Amino acid sequence: MAAWDWYDVLPSRVCRIIDGTGFGVFCYSLTRVTASRTLLGALVERWCDTTNSFHFSTAGEMTMNLVDFAMxxxxxxVGDPIPLDADMGEWVAAWDTLLGARQPTLRAGMLTxxxxxxxxxxxxPDTDxxxxxxxxxxxxxxxxxxxxxxxxNTVGFYFLGALVVLQGVCFYDWGMAxxxxxYGYMSSTSRMCGRLIGGYWRGWELWVYAYFPALALEPVEETATTVPFSDVYDSQLRRRTQESFIFFxxxxxxxxxREITWQPWDAIPSGLRD
Known part of the structure; x- marks a missing residue:
């Protein structure tokens, strides 16, 4: 199951809490575009794990920066450090109090x-x-x-430490984390001969679409660039001919x-961009 499919059917009271944490917009705008493994594979080849950046033969060095990620x-x-709790998996009572149930087996502090x-x-749910x-x-x-x-297909139980007080979730620096x-997953993948492991790969593909317009999918109807940028690709798209790994x-x-759009976010009104 995809996160956006579940978000679309969340109970209204739960949805309001998710919106209040700051993740509502992210969930609503998660693009349904299937990641291109050939594009990402060619991109990984150019990743340098000592600089956390791509090295292109002619264009030079580039990477996803903080503004790119936010857009x-x-x-x-920005925000406070996320209070991850490495010992949370040992707090058996936390299952009942914070989640209302227990996974039968907790392996190395990971949930399935x-x-x-x-x-x-x-x-x-009935009660608050x-x-x-x-x-x-x-x-x-x-x-x-x-x-x-x-x-x-697991997530660390230590994240639950940041969700004890849901009203405070929006103040943590999730973007930086x-x-x-x-960066870490891209570095690991580059050392694994391009085998994609973990990571929000659609984010990297959208970064490519923003900076390299020749590779971007084309919406059937013209759509203004907005925040989040993923909204542009949440409509009917004209598919490119299937490019090969060699092409990319x-x-x-x-x-x-000169073929790169170096300021892709300038088209967004300043108030919305801020």
Whole structure:
């Protein structure tokens, strides 16, 4: 199950909490575009894990910066450090208090996606406590399937430490944490010969679309660039001819600086951009 499919059917009281945490816009705007593995594979080849940046033969060095991440996802890149609790998996009582249930087996402090779907989806919480428990469950599912995804379909129980007081979730620097995670996954993938492992890969693809317009999908109806940028690709699109890995490799080797849109967010009104 995709996070956006679950968000679309959340109980209204739970949805209001998710919106209040700052993740509502992110959930609503998650693009349904399937990531191009050939494009991402060619991109990974150019990643340098000592500088956290891509090195293109002609255009030079580039990477996703803080502004790029905020514009693409709609998540802020300022705030307090996230209070992750590495010992949360040992607090058995936390299951009942914060989530309202327990996963039968907790392996190395990790929760499985299937447990969230089985326990929460389709439920309609009655009390305020149950509503908050449902919201925490959905946020953990969201973290595990998008921002902090891995190759094992699990999410760390330590994230629950940041969800104890839901009213405070919006004050944490989720954007910086995820951008750091994206760098880490890209570095790991570059060392694994291009095998995509974890990470919010749609974010990297959208970054390519913003800076390299020749590769971007074309919406059937003209759509203004907005925040989050992913909204542009949440409509009917004209698909390009299926490009091969060789095509993308040659493109990144030959693209020049003048073919790149260096200020892709200038088209967004300043008030919205801020």
């Amino acid at each position: 693409i996802t709609g998540l802020g890149v 996606y299937t447990w969230f779907e089985a326990h929460y989806r389709g439920e309609d 406590e149950e509503v908050e428990q449902y919201a925490r469950g959905f946020l953990l599912f969201l973290f595990g399937t998008t921002l902090f995804s891995n190759g094992w 995820d951008l750091t995670t994206l 490799r040659q493109y990144f080797d030959m693209v020049t600086a």
